[in-house]
Amino acid sequence: MRERVFILHIWIRIWHWTNAVLILTLTVTGISLHFSAPGLMLVPFELAVQLHDRAGLALVATYAVFVVGNIVSGNWWQYMPKPEGFWLRIRNQARYHLWGIFRGEDPPYPPTATNNFTAMQQIVYWIVMYLVMPTVLITGIIYMWPDLAPQQVLGVDGLLPIAVLHFLAGLAIVLFMIAHIYLGTCGSRVSTHLRMMITGWHEHG
Numbered sequence: 001m002r003e004r005v006f007i008l009h010i011w012i013r014i015w016h017w018t019n020a021v022l023i024l025t026l027t028v029t030g031i032s033l034h035f036s037a038p039g040l041m042l043v044p045f046e047l048a049v050q051l052h053d054r055a056g057l058a059l060v061a062t063y064a065v066f067v068v069g070n071i072v073s074g075n076w077w078q079y080m081p082k083p084e085g086f087w088l089r090i091r092n093q094a095r096y097h098l099w100g101i102f103r104g105e106d107p108p109y110p111p112t113a114t115n116n117f118t119a120m121q122q123i124v125y126w127i128v129m130y131l132v133m134p135t136v137l138i139t140g141i142i143y144m145w146p147d148l149a150p151q152q153v154l155g156v157d158g159l160l161p162i163a164v165l166h167f168l169a170g171l172a173i174v175l176f177m178i179a180h181i182y183l184g185t186c187g188s189r190v191s192t193h194l195r196m197m198i199t200g201w202h203e204h205g
């Protein structure tokens with residue numbers, strides 16, 4: 001018998017897919033801008049600048065929706081790592097991803113109405129959404145209005161550490177996204193989590 005639990009409200013799903021489209025746009029245009037040798041670009045320079053700036057500003061707005069939505073709906077609590085049985089849950093989950101999944105076992109901690117994330121998701125989502133995303137957005141805003149940057153930091157141009165942080169935070173998000181898409185296929189079926197992110201319902205069994 002398949003169990004069906006409603007997990008994700010419509011606002012989170014709309015936020016999530018808008019966020020995913022914007023980040024994919026920022027990734028393709030960001031790669032084009034970073035490796036901007038003539039003739040080698042994915043997207044022509046001028047177009048890449050326009051798209052990157054606009055998608056970046058839109059991401060600031062959608063991030064604000066995410067933070068306010070999480071506070072108002074109480075969803076922020078899902079992101080807080082819970083200490084009880086933490087290491088055991090991490091161990092069981094690591095075992096599942098390295099071994100159990102290849103033997104057709106069921107995930108040890110499927111989402112429930114009260115506990116949406118695994119211990120690993122809580123930590124990773126918290127770091128990505130509350131540390132890395134603000135870093136990429138704040139450095140992006142300073143990059144767009146460079147007068148906001150300090151004149152000098154430790155004897156170098158103040159924009160240099162901003163540029164390095166922007167690049168590293170962007171890279172972290174891209175690496176997260178690759179792992180996140182793979183882990184999104186690790187439910188009881190390959191499509192279980194992806195369907196949940198579209199319909200809001202988690203179907204188990």
Ligand code: HEM
Binds near residue numbers: 023
């Ligand atoms: C094409 C790209 C993406 C796909 C296919 C995807 C897929 C998914 C899936 C299947 C889930 C359900 C839970 C899980 O399996 O972990 C999920 C949740 C989530 N994703 Fe993504 N994702 C994408 C991009 C992103 C990006 C770029 C971010 C952030 C920078 C992100 C942040 C999140 C967060 C925070 C949740 C939990 C939402 C909540 O329940 O509060 N995703 N995603």
